[in-house]
Amino acid sequence: MTDQSDLSALMRLARQGDDEAYRRLLGHASVWLRNVVRRGLTLAGRSTADTEDVVQETLLAMHLKRETWDETQTLEPWLRAIARHKLTDYLRRRGLHDHVDIDDCMDAPEMAVGADSSTAMDTRRLLAELPVRQRRIVEEISLEGRRAADVAVRLGMSEGAVRVSLHRALKTLAIAFRRD
């Protein structure tokens, strides 16, 4: 994994509202996760076609549960724990109840993998199941790259309402993943 102290520092900054630091942190985490998930799926004898979906599901969990990180520890063990939990959960949902030694894939050498251009198909499908307004808000912010304030104007809502709706949409998406 990239320099540990960097990630912890980035998360600390993110907690104080530094969006750019949070973006960088999630970027680093995506790269690391992609590696780990790919190895984990391979070790479990599964195809790696679903890698990006598992990566996104894990990032979502990281985001929604980021308050559970103990600041007095480094970020890495917390990240590992979440990745382990989500990968195990994913495999269990697909019927694989054998205990896969997730820790094997955690120590994979860091490969120089850049941003992946593959599309997570499950995420796209699950997003389509969101209530219309929530889906629109997520799409405008994520795909169109619009700011919450702009989306608010476009949809005739207050910015606060847009933020609340975005948060709810992400929570609903997480639940949808679990049921998939």
Next chain:
Amino acid sequence: MKTENLVAALVADNGSGRRWTGRMLPAALALGGAVSLCLFIVDLGVRDDIAQAVVTWRFDLKVVLVLLALALAFGLCRALSVPVIAGSAIRRLLPLGALFVFAVTIELIATPSALWASRLVGSNSLICLTSIPMLALAPLAAILLALRSGAPASPALAGAAAGLLAAAAGAALYAFHCFDDSPLFVATWYVLATIPVVAVGALAGRRLLRW
């Protein structure tokens, strides 16, 4: 959807975070405890001889036992509510185990052996077995609800800890109604009454505490 798009949405949602210090746990315990307190007053009530009881060492030791259980179970619950578990869970409960052993030993020394059996069986074991779980119900519901904001490494274990905390809360109330103060009674029946609550907590946790 590309991951960079999802990241954009997550960053836009950055402001929604708050610190998890199990901050909702005390409130949940208080709320559930308040409901159980009402139940306690209506259904059981404080024992009539409470003024005489509080000066006896057995009663005082009983209160210390349930309060220690409450404190340790609370810490355990909070520790198990996050993805990274710091330290062994069992070790947290060791002081309680030690105190139980100490209390039982003192009782065996202080009481003639002919009385051991009757002290253990007591007079209200059935009421104890039903009352503690009943008084633990509202706290359990509230605690599980509070734990849903966490991310427990093992949802079942976190649920079990919730059951332990809820049972301790129920026991803390019941102790003020119960006439059987002997550590032999407490070590047997209070502990037995805790088991179904822990089991229900674990089963419920498995479902409700997934994340």
